[in-house]
Amino acid sequence: MAQSRLERIGTVYSRISSLLKGGALKDIDKPVWYTVYEAFPPKYEPRFDREAPKTKYFDIFYKEDYLRMEFQERNKNLSTNLMDTRRKSRTQEFISIYHDMKKNGVHQDVCFQKSLDKLLEQRPTSTNRSQDTSSKSSITSSFSQEKNEKININIKDILNN
Template sequence: MARSRLAKIGTIHSRTSGLLRAGAMKEEDKPLWFDIYEAFPPKDEPRFDRPIVAGNIRDIFYEEDVIRAKFHKDHPTQPFLRLEDTSGLSQTQKFIAVYQQLLEEGVVEKSKLYEAAVSQVTGQAVRSKINKNQPVTETSSVAAAKEGKIETLNIDISNIFKDE
């Protein structure tokens, strides 16, 4: 490196700028963050030996955090995310959406709102599993091939690796 090999001496910016000045790093190899860092430098230089600013860290909670925590505590087997689900929403997100919808409509009492949302979401999960377990129908190309509309090739795979 330009100044030192110790990570404790200098910042990553000072070391990178030193490499650029010395010609050890080419301009096209410059990191993406370098120009942004120079355009918008931080108030305090990010050094390892900078004293920690004492202060209270505020807790950030959203309204639905308590409901979400209760849902995951009551249903620990519910996955946070299903990879085969292409809708893009996790089970928890669906639950929160149903809960908020029921809350806005005011149809259900406040005390039974959680149970109503849980039953509606878990019912949807059961229905989606049932729909996935239905037998798969043939695609149009397979059906057309069976009817003889598409010419199929008869190839014997066992002959592929035989020496001629």
């Protein structure tokens, strides 16, 4: 057997080595990384009990990310369609409006609310959407009526064009 399955007893390298020495694993079945590991061993053996190095981490947020977070926090009901590449998302539109107002010298707190108001003016309201859905339903009903009619298509005409 390959010793214990606990990560505390040996490393993956030591387990594979013992499998190869014991004959449980053939040279043909040896993993690719094993040869690389032997050729270029790490400076420190990778063990579970070794302390992680003390490194300083940096924030990777941009100033715009905080603006996005605030916008999304205040407007949780907005949905985003990531597949629609024809137009900007509401968040992108809001940020562009915000930056335009910020260039004009509007204070940051006032700029956020004005940008939000301007975005709501640009996008259709829920009353307009209900009108849009009623017009869409009439279009789909007329389409379904056309669908029921038989259509005569000649394949030769399609292939000749």
